[in-house]
Amino acid sequence: MKNSAPAPSALAMVPFVSVENMMRIVNTLGPANVIEKMADYIEADFLRWDQFDKTPRVAAHSREGVIELMPTSDGETYGFKYVNGHPANMARGFQTVTAFGVLARVDNGYPILLSEMTVLTALRTAATSAVAAKHLAPADSRTMAMIGNGAQCEFQALAFQRVIGIDTVRLYDIDPQATRKAARNLAATGLKIIQCGSPEEAVSGAGIITTCTADKQYATILTDNMVGSGVHINAIGGDCPGKTELHRDILLRSDIFVEFPPQTRIEGEIQQLDADHPVTELWQVIANRAEGRKSDRQITLFDSVGFATEDFSALRFIHDQLETTGHFVELDMLADPDDPRDLFGMVKRADVEGLKLTAS
Amino acid sequence: MKNSAPAPSALAMVPFVSVENMMRIVNTLGPANVIEKMADYIEADFLRWDQFDKTPRVAAHSREGVIELMPTSDGETYGFKYVNGHPANMARGFQTVTAFGVLARVDNGYPILLSEMTVLTALRTAATSAVAAKHLAPADSRTMAMIGNGAQCEFQALAFQRVIGIDTVRLYDIDPQATRKAARNLAATGLKIIQCGSPEEAVSGAGIITTCTADKQYATILTDNMVGSGVHINAIGGDCPGKTELHRDILLRSDIFVEFPPQTRIEGEIQQLDADHPVTELWQVIANRAEGRKSDRQITLFDSVGFATEDFSALRFIHDQLETTGHFVELDMLADPDDPRDLFGMVKRADVEGLKLTAS
Numbered sequence: 001m002k003n004s005a006p007a008p009s010a011l012a013m014v015p016f017v018s019v020e021n022m023m024r025i026v027n028t029l030g031p032a033n034v035i036e037k038m039a040d041y042i043e044a045d046f047l048r049w050d051q052f053d054k055t056p057r058v059a060a061h062s063r064e065g066v067i068e069l070m071p072t073s074d075g076e077t078y079g080f081k082y083v084n085g086h087p088a089n090m091a092r093g094f095q096t097v098t099a100f101g102v103l104a105r106v107d108n109g110y111p112i113l114l115s116e117m118t119v120l121t122a123l124r125t126a127a128t129s130a131v132a133a134k135h136l137a138p139a140d141s142r143t144m145a146m147i148g149n150g151a152q153c154e155f156q157a158l159a160f161q162r163v164i165g166i167d168t169v170r171l172y173d174i175d176p177q178a179t180r181k182a183a184r185n186l187a188a189t190g191l192k193i194i195q196c197g198s199p200e201e202a203v204s205g206a207g208i209i210t211t212c213t214a215d216k217q218y219a220t221i222l223t224d225n226m227v228g229s230g231v232h233i234n235a236i237g238g239d240c241p242g243k244t245e246l247h248r249d250i251l252l253r254s255d256i257f258v259e260f261p262p263q264t265r266i267e268g269e270i271q272q273l274d275a276d277h278p279v280t281e282l283w284q285v286i287a288n289r290a291e292g293r294k295s296d297r298q299i300t301l302f303d304s305v306g307f308a309t310e311d312f313s314a315l316r317f318i319h320d321q322l323e324t325t326g327h328f329v330e331l332d333m334l335a336d337p338d339d340p341r342d343l344f345g346m347v348k349r350a351d352v353e354g355l356k357l358t359a360s
Numbered sequence: 361m362k363n364s365a366p367a368p369s370a371l372a373m374v375p376f377v378s379v380e381n382m383m384r385i386v387n388t389l390g391p392a393n394v395i396e397k398m399a400d401y402i403e404a405d406f407l408r409w410d411q412f413d414k415t416p417r418v419a420a421h422s423r424e425g426v427i428e429l430m431p432t433s434d435g436e437t438y439g440f441k442y443v444n445g446h447p448a449n450m451a452r453g454f455q456t457v458t459a460f461g462v463l464a465r466v467d468n469g470y471p472i473l474l475s476e477m478t479v480l481t482a483l484r485t486a487a488t489s490a491v492a493a494k495h496l497a498p499a500d501s502r503t504m505a506m507i508g509n510g511a512q513c514e515f516q517a518l519a520f521q522r523v524i525g526i527d528t529v530r531l532y533d534i535d536p537q538a539t540r541k542a543a544r545n546l547a548a549t550g551l552k553i554i555q556c557g558s559p560e561e562a563v564s565g566a567g568i569i570t571t572c573t574a575d576k577q578y579a580t581i582l583t584d585n586m587v588g589s590g591v592h593i594n595a596i597g598g599d600c601p602g603k604t605e606l607h608r609d610i611l612l613r614s615d616i617f618v619e620f621p622p623q624t625r626i627e628g629e630i631q632q633l634d635a636d637h638p639v640t641e642l643w644q645v646i647a648n649r650a651e652g653r654k655s656d657r658q659i660t661l662f663d664s665v666g667f668a669t670e671d672f673s674a675l676r677f678i679h680d681q682l683e684t685t686g687h688f689v690e691l692d693m694l695a696d697p698d699d700p701r702d703l704f705g706m707v708k709r710a711d712v713e714g715l716k717l718t719a720s
Contacts, residue, residue: 011454012379018692019372020710027711031704058418060433062466067438069429073420078427082440082462084469090700094371094468098694102442106422108454109444118695122703151697154704178701185704331691332378334458335478337511340450341538343482344391344514344545350380351387 012336017115017318021327025318026119028325032162034317035155039127039134039163041313046131049283051075052309056263064088072308078104079312081117096151097121103315110334113319117311124314125306126155128259129234130163132302133208135285135292136257137232141207142167147199147221147245148213148237149173149182156210156236157182161191164208168192172202174213200226210234211245224249229297235269236304246301248272254301257282257292259310268303279303372696377475377678381687385678386479388685392522394677395515399487399494399523401673406491409643411435412669416623424448432668438464439672441477456511457481463675470694473679477671482512484674485666486519488619489594492662493524493568495645495652496617497592501567502527507559507581508573508597509533509542516570516596517542521551524568528552532562534573560586570594571605584609589657595629596664606661608632614661617642617652619670628663639663 017025026034045052053073060067065086072079083099090096099117104110133141144166146153150173160166169191173179176195183193196202203209203226211221211233224247227233233254237245246269256279258264265275282302284290293300322328337346377385386394405412413433420427425446432439443459450456459477464470493501504526506513510533520526529551533539536555543553556562563569563586571581571593584607587593593614597605606629616639618624625635642662644650653660682688697706 016691019695020692023707023710026707031707053420055418058415058429058431060413060431060438060466062433062435064467065469067433067464067466067469069418069431069440071418071420071429073422073427075422078420080429080442082464082471084464086467086469089468092468093700094470095695095697095700095703098470100471100693104427104442104444106420106427107424107446108449108452109425109427109446110454110458111442111460116693116695119703119707150701151703181699181702181705185702185708331376332380333460333476335379335455335476337455339541340453340455341510342541342545343455343479343511345541347383347386347391347479348545350383 009336012332012334013330014111014114014333015322015328016331017113017328019116019119022116022119024327025321025325026123028327029321032158035123035127035130035159036162038123038314038317039131039159041317042124042127042310043131043286045309045313046283046286048074049287054260054308057308070308070311072312073106074312076106077316078106079308079315081308081311083117083121101311101315103319113315114331114333115315115318120314120318121306121311122152122155124310125152125236125304126159128310129156129210129236129302129304130159131286132257132282132304133160133164133232133234136300136302137164138207138230138293138296141232143170143206144168144208144210145170145172145202145206147172147202147209147211149178150212152212152236153182154185156212157186157191158189160208161189166191166208168194170194170196170202170204170206172196172199203227206231208232208234211237213237213245220247221245222250223247224253227299229299231299233299233301234304235301244269244272251301254299255280256301256303257285258303259305259307263307264303264305267305269301270303369696372692372694373690374471374474374693375682375688376691377473377688379476379479382476382479384687385681385685386483388687389681392518395483395487395490395519396522398483398674398677399491399519401677402484402487402670403491403646405669405673406643406646408434409647414620414668417668430668430671432672433466434672436466437676438466439668439675441668441671443477443481461671461675463679473675474691474693475675475678480674480678481666481671482515484670485512485596485664486515488670489516489570489596489662489664490519490523491646492617492642492664493520493592493594496660496662497524498567498590498653498656501592503530503566504528504568504570505530505532505562505566507532507562507569507571509538510572512572512596513542514545516572517546517551518549520568521549526551526568528554530554530556530562530564530566532556532559563587566591568592568594571597573597573605580607581605582610583607584613587659589659591659593659593661594664595661604629604632611661614659615640616661616663617645618663619665619667623667624663624665627665629661630663
């Protein structure tokens with residue numbers, strides 16, 4: 001059956017990056033290189049923040065989790081991500097978060113890329129964390145504590161090694177197996193890896209604390225007495241209503257930086273605070289319109305929930321790698337009749353031509 | 361490169377129906393059969409209207425057109441459609457409307473179908489029109505006028521032939537080539553086809569008038585004096601702000617039936633009327649909660665803009681045809697590491713295994 005109809009025209013085809021091809025792109029270019037370059041795309045897009053259509057994500061909540069669409073556009077290119085979040089998935093052998101995304105031309109509405117985004121989201125989250133830390137972390141940070149050693153952990157470690165210059169990572173997870181897994185995966189990176197028995201031990205001496213746990217509920221991973229002055233906290237695990245990682249008192253001692261306030265107020269750590277608690281938008285720091293770190297006693301907190309423009313930047317990066325890497329296939333996703341008004345004729349002719357070829 | 365990594369697990373795969381495979385499904389089952397069965401799915405889903413999450417579409421407007429996401433969920437299955445509308449596309453050799461859609465499981469968020477929806481939307485629009493006409497058109501309607509003979513035209517004609525029992529179609533388009541194209545495509549259907557030189561000629565003696573033109577602007581296809589009492593108007597061309605087909609006076613003489621009032625007030629013919637002008641929801645007529653046609657003098661108007669549940673029904677129908685027809689391929693769209701926490705390890709192992717296999 002496969003070849004019974006004539007090949008669709010080039011207009012009908014959309015490049016598709018499967019998980020397999022995403023892994024090829026990452027391994028061909030090198031994971032740290034990918035994260036570093038993606039960070040440049042993310043930073044460049046934060047710098048033109050005003051050009052983007054910014055909509056809060058469109059969420060469909062259920063008892064088991066949430067399915068979200070995250071659209072954005074810079075006026076030339078439109079992008080969206082489909083992403084689910086199902087905390088109970090892991091226990092059933094599914095990923096907590098899976099995702100895919102699309103880029104399209106604004107001028108004619110035609111998609112130009114369909115890509116897996118489960119792996120890509122981990123890369124862009126790490127790249128975004130590194131961009132924020134570049135502007136907020138103490139300049140001499142060499143040690144990062146990583147609390148939560150799940151799917152995001154190694155990507156974060158690589159991002160901070162490459163972009164920030166971290167040389168030591170102190171791992172802690174409530175499940176020691178997760179810590180051993182992360183230590184094993186990071187063994188050949190040149191990072192010094194220290195497996196810790198408690199969160200207190202992990203944060204000891206760390207200039208940067210990354211929290212990335214998967215619990216849904218108000219789980220307090222960091223309490224106030226664990227956080228000394230001068231550190232940068234990279235809080236990436238809290239990302240939906242009811243899911244936070246930090247004790248409220250830490251928030252009150254910190255200068256808080258966010259991606260898109262209307263979304264972070266609902267989903268981020270700051271859902272614990274008053275709706276008018278002052279926060280600074282990260283893009284303003286990057287664009288030198290707001291101050292980042294002001295002193296070496298200040299606690300900076302990047303309350304990251306992930307925003308549509310970061311997915312857009314990540315998809316844009318992947319789109320730019322298609323030609324050089326060749327790691328994609330073309331999908332026949334768009335109908336492209338010779339005469340746009342003759343959709344029905346296209347369907348009927350496919351039948352006749354299909355039968356003819358099958359018979360011959 | 362294709363086979364350099366181990367095959368992804370079944371959990372990672374999403375069935376994909378390309379345009380080519382959609383045409384195969386349609387031609388294998390027969391277009392009229394597909395529309396008739398799809399009408400059953402659409403009617404069944406209208407009957408359980410209360411079970412659906414109903415959100416107005418999420419639109420990104422630009423100078424050239426609009427890109428929209430239309431999500432919905434029945435609590436078990438989630439679906440969305442990506443669709444663009446670019447009126448200037450046709451002149452540039454692109455489709456005015458292209459679309460694709462996704463179904464996913466609500467309980468774990470995993471997509472279970474990715475499908476082209478350019479062809480599928482034409483089928484579901486025709487099926488929805490037929491469902492509405494079943495409840496609203498004069499029972500003895502045998503003649504339909506079709507004003508606008510573009511991409512939707514033949515699908516509508518087939519739907520009304522099969523579901524309503526129309527035996528005659530009177531075609532008119534501002535471009536006679538479009539009319540000839542439609543007449544040619546419908547020649548073997550058993551329908552009596554009459555090519556008309558004016559809209560007035562087309563509507564003469566027709567119990568059902570379908571308007572389906574593509575002009576953006578307040579284009580008045582039907583004026584008041586053209587519409588006699590007792591007819592059913594199936595208005596499917598008006599579907600965005602500023603795009604209507606009927607003169608306001610016709611609306612004032614008609615009983616108006618709509619899919620989802622908050623959306624139709626913005627996009628449909630009734631954007632010309634006061635925001636509180638009475639309309640009846642189609643699902644209520646189907647469920648016998650509201651009256652449809654009351655007399656043979658009444659003008660009924662289905663002000664159709666297309667709603668997310670109809671796409672959901674159409675995707676559900678296609679999903680149910682996968683096993684029997686086999687017309688799909690599996691896409692490796694979801695990362696599925698052996699250990700869900702070990703996404704990074706999966707990426708790294710793909711590299712090692714890829715290199716090993718390439719070397720051997």
